Amino acid sequence: MNAITRPTQSTPRLTEAYKILLALLIVFSLALNGTAQAAFAKTAPADTVKVFSQPKPVSLARLNAGLAPNQPVLVAPANGATSLPVSQALSVNATDPEGDPLTVSFYGRVKTAVTSTNFKFVVLPDTQYYTVNTGGDAIFNSQTQWVVNTQAANNIVYVSHVGDLVQNYDGVPAEWLKARNAMYLLETAPANIPYGTAVGNHDQGINADPDSTTNYFNTYFGVSHFTGRSYYGGNYGSNNDNHYDLITASGVDIIIVYIEASGNPPATAVLNWANNLLQTNPNRRGIVVFHNLMGATV
Incomplete structure (x- = not known):
C-alpha cells in the first residue's frame, strides 16, 4: 500500500483571511515635564496597522475617574472613648481624590441592656x-455596726451622714469622740464601706456660720483622713467642709457633693465649685448633700 502524503502548504503572508484584530494598545510614558502621555494603536487588520509616532497627552483627571474616596478619619468621639454625654456629636473627615461630593452615613446598633443588681444607700x-x-453612743454604734453586718446581704454601697454629728458645736471633745467611734466602724474590714459626712449647723463653732471653725470635724473627718481612699474625690478650699465622693454601683456612676450648712445661701464660690463638679461629670448621677432644707434656714 502506498503511503498517502499530505501536500505541504506554505504559510501565506498575512492576508484578509488571517487578519487579526488587535486590541487598543495604550502605552503611557512620562515626559520630562511630568505630563502623562499615551501612544495609541488603531484597531485594524494586521497588515493595515498604523502606529501614531507622536504620543498624545491624556488628561490625568480622566485617568483617575472612578477612584474610591479616601479612608475617613475619625474626629469625635475618640475610638474607645468612655463616659460620653447622653447627646454626642459624631464627626469624621471624609475626602474624595477627585473632589466629588460625598454622602456620609453613620450606622449604630442598640446596646444590649445590662442586667444590674439593686444596691442601697444608707x-x-x-x-x-x-x-x-x-x-446614746451605744445606739449610734449599733446603727453603723448594723450597716457593716448587713452590707453584703443588702448590697449597701455607700453611707451618707447629712450633718449634725454632735450637739454642742465645735467645743466638746467627748461628743466628737463618740461620733468618730461610731462612724469609723464603717471602715472595719472587710466591709470598708465608702461614706461621707456633711457639716451641720451644730458641727460649727458658731451656729449656721460657715466662716466659723470646724476644727473637730476636720480632725476626725478631714482631708487627711479620706485622702487615698478610692472613692474620695477631693475638697474645696483648705478643709473638708465642702467635698465630694465618686462611686460606681452596678454600673451606675455617681458623684456625691457635700456642702456645708449655712444660715444664708452658700457662698457663690462654693456654689460655682459644686456646679463645676456636676458639669464636668455629665455621665454621673449627681447627689447634693446639704444640711439645710431646700429654701429654708437651719
Whole structure:
C-alpha cells in the first residue's frame, strides 16, 4: 500500500483571511515635564496597522475617574472613648481624590441592656442626741455596726451622714469622740464601706456660720483622713467642709457633693465649685448633700 502524503502548504503572508484584530494598545510614558502621555494603536487588520509616532497627552483627571474616596478619619468621639454625654456629636473627615461630593452615613446598633443588681444607700441624719445623751453612743454604734453586718446581704454601697454629728458645736471633745467611734466602724474590714459626712449647723463653732471653725470635724473627718481612699474625690478650699465622693454601683456612676450648712445661701464660690463638679461629670448621677432644707434656714 502506498503511503498517502499530505501536500505541504506554505504559510501565506498575512492576508484578509488571517487578519487579526488587535486590541487598543495604550502605552503611557512620562515626559520630562511630568505630563502623562499615551501612544495609541488603531484597531485594524494586521497588515493595515498604523502606529501614531507622536504620543498624545491624556488628561490625568480622566485617568483617575472612578477612584474610591479616601479612608475617613475619625474626629469625635475618640475610638474607645468612655463616659460620653447622653447627646454626642459624631464627626469624621471624609475626602474624595477627585473632589466629588460625598454622602456620609453613620450606622449604630442598640446596646444590649445590662442586667444590674439593686444596691442601697444608707442615710444617717442628725445623730447629735446620740452623742450628747448618756447611753446614746451605744445606739449610734449599733446603727453603723448594723450597716457593716448587713452590707453584703443588702448590697449597701455607700453611707451618707447629712450633718449634725454632735450637739454642742465645735467645743466638746467627748461628743466628737463618740461620733468618730461610731462612724469609723464603717471602715472595719472587710466591709470598708465608702461614706461621707456633711457639716451641720451644730458641727460649727458658731451656729449656721460657715466662716466659723470646724476644727473637730476636720480632725476626725478631714482631708487627711479620706485622702487615698478610692472613692474620695477631693475638697474645696483648705478643709473638708465642702467635698465630694465618686462611686460606681452596678454600673451606675455617681458623684456625691457635700456642702456645708449655712444660715444664708452658700457662698457663690462654693456654689460655682459644686456646679463645676456636676458639669464636668455629665455621665454621673449627681447627689447634693446639704444640711439645710431646700429654701429654708437651719
